[in-house]
Amino acid sequence: MRITKYQRVVSWLFGAVLLLGAFAVNAAEVEKVRIWLAPDHARLVFDLSGPAAHKVFTLDNPDRIVLDVENSTLKADLERLGLDKSPVERIRSGKNGKTLRLVLDLKHGVRPKSFDLKPNQKYGHRLVLDLYEKESLGKATKTAEPQAIAGRDIVIAIDAGHGGDDPGAIGSGRVREKDVVLAMAKELKRRLDQTPGYKGQLTRTGDYYISLRGRTTAARKHNADLFVSIHADAFKDPRARGASVWVLSSRGASSEMGRWLASKENSADLIGGVGSVSLDDKDNVLASVLLDMSMTASREDSRSIAKGIHTNIKRFARMHKSHVEQAGFVVLKSPDIPSILVETGFISNPGEAANLKTRSYQKKMADAIYKGIVQHFERKPPALTLIAQRKAKDNRSYKVVRGDTLSVIASKNGVSLASLRKVNSLKNDTIKVGQVLRIPAS
Template sequence: MLRVLLLTGMLLSSSVFAAEVKNVRIWIAPDHARLVFDLTAAVQHKLFTLSKPDRIVLDVSGASLTSNLAAVDLAKSPLSLMRSGTRNGGKDLRIVLDLKESVKPKSFALKPNAKYGHRLVVDLHRETKESQPQKTALASVSNPATLRDVVISIDAGHGGEDPGAVGPGRVKEKTVVLGIARELKALLAKEPGFAPKLTRDGDYYISLRNRTKRARKANADMFVSIHADGFNDKRARGASVWVLSPRGASSEMGRWLASKENGADLIGGVGSVSLEDKDDVLAKVLLDMSMTASRSDSREIARSIHRNVSKFARMHKTRVEQAGFVVLKSPDIPSILVETGFITNPEEARKLKSRAYQKQMAQAIFAGIKAHFKAKPPALTLLAWQKNGGSTVAKSVAVSHKVKRGDTLSVIASRNGVSLSALRKANGLKNADHIRIGQVLKIPAS
């Protein structure tokens, strides 16, 4: 009887704390902070806020804390203090996050993967005020000061909780690719006519969809995602350059057409249009045109970068490769992904973590981007003005557009950043919008 009671007591004792919080990490991004609680098992949790003073409460059922909260560096976070206690007779854990600024909290659990066990994540999104749009002069070829730069969105893969592939000596993909991204940004920043924007400029995580959303928010003319490959066989080696596959393009088109959220987004860059007020046929035509153009430009840039990288690095394949990577699926932004080598290969890992090789890789990517946009600059950019000799006289002559299947006058006007009335006037169309395939239209300069 005594043995039964002892065994029962042991079982009850072990079930009181079904999980331990064995470690706590924090990652700081410009717009949010991420807290990650490492657990020994899955848990049920509840998160809520309290005021006066402002704080967030995280209740974790059947858990105990074995980590030191005071050891977590909160210096650049929205938190002033983390403290803990127990509730329900010591059965449950309560963690209190004292706030020093207003945030919107979100929590979720993550299942174990190859790198981590069970985790509980709390994201603290900073509340930022929407900046007022600045009044700017209307872009005009007669005033070069009003012409815009070509915006390049540079995406360093992984980050924060996600280290990416890990090579010999614990060299992490997220660290290497951020180094290359920063080198590429520096090169583009020095080149007149370009404006580089990093999707992340620190060690924090951004979801795949949010990376392309950031590019769209920056009105990017191109998106380049930088990665380093990994494989369980350390003999695997070689850099590669990727573009969106036809199957990936098709699935993304279906996603956009089906989603009301996407329908309200703008496509087409500077002369952008919304899909939400278009019928299904026109919306599909607009998306198809936009994605066809962006994929064509993507392939051109990718081939140029592939040639540049092959001059100093071993290539995984002799040609540009295709896949359905999520970060390549912007229908209106030419997008490429560069795998800079296999970080799991000892020789390539040694190169990738060196500053000199990172600069060399960035230079190869930069040269490909520069060559493309110098040859095919978007309308009303400084590069377009320079291509035409920097002359307002030369630019005052309208450029032309040959009508293709699926074109409409309003679509052509939008994609070239001109008004419908100006396009009609330049071509003597008055109020008639009838155009035919093969017809050459004049595009007014501004």
């Protein structure tokens, strides 16, 4: 039978109607709304039943943010959302044709940033709306030039992995990686802060998410001498177990060097820690040499610290490998800051998950990391730090000249006669001209 032009048009229209009907049936629902509060921004996460296009714009007098989600309906209960400490006063909803309109009445002006997230193993489609405090953007995010302060503390950036909408791995008994590692990070900070000459800085202090690059940026902002990222591993086989310590691989270092040299954003950043230099006024060859020197020194220190921590952990825990491992983790890629990553165990292993969630085990792990850090910096303190000054003072020496007595030398150097005898293993006060004595710290 011959199909006429009229029949083809009717068939096309019929198909179009069916397609439009399918779209109508597949309209997305906003099933749930969650909020996470960070020091510099609030994050709203909208769980969707399917993909949906959206747009965001702001309104003034009063300050509002409008979020339009196309072809969508609201199922979530907005009244139960905890907005007390957020910049949002309340959220109103309405329909503009098939578009769901959400209006956020603000307590003060913020800068919104929105994006979609595809489904993963834990969540379906999501729409994320970040509300940044205005002063946290722009110039405020630029790295401040390190201050070369004599007698300063050694700063350790402590990074608790995951957080907020990203719980990390989830073990038996629903123990969450983000909670375990934050507890260890806080314990490590407590130990460091109690030690003269050291200071711990947490990249996150609560349950919120920070991007991988944001974590290293935070370390640079605090002029950190070391970056330590703490995690708990997971694997599909629950029998996998063991802690591990990681440093940056050669391939990861090479790729990061290329990224820094190619990026205008990175070129103006400082490298080399205290007294560091900028790459923006250097030619390509010199910039490459400086960056390579900085990264080489950083990786050598990273390996030294990682080895000490690995040794400390294996005294009480099973290790996944007998040596420090290497990978191209983003959080290990600061060219100027020694960086290590500690996997404290397999949270997917029931036995190790049971350990990881206990306060006693968390303190053991934090103590092992703490001792590895202190062991390294007591041996090789950064210049101008209190630890470096103390070490220099401990290494003082005095050459005996004619007319000296042990008691006179002790008095001149402000130390006790007993301590001078002890540090030099002297059985009596007899000394000889030309003899070199160690002077203990006063």
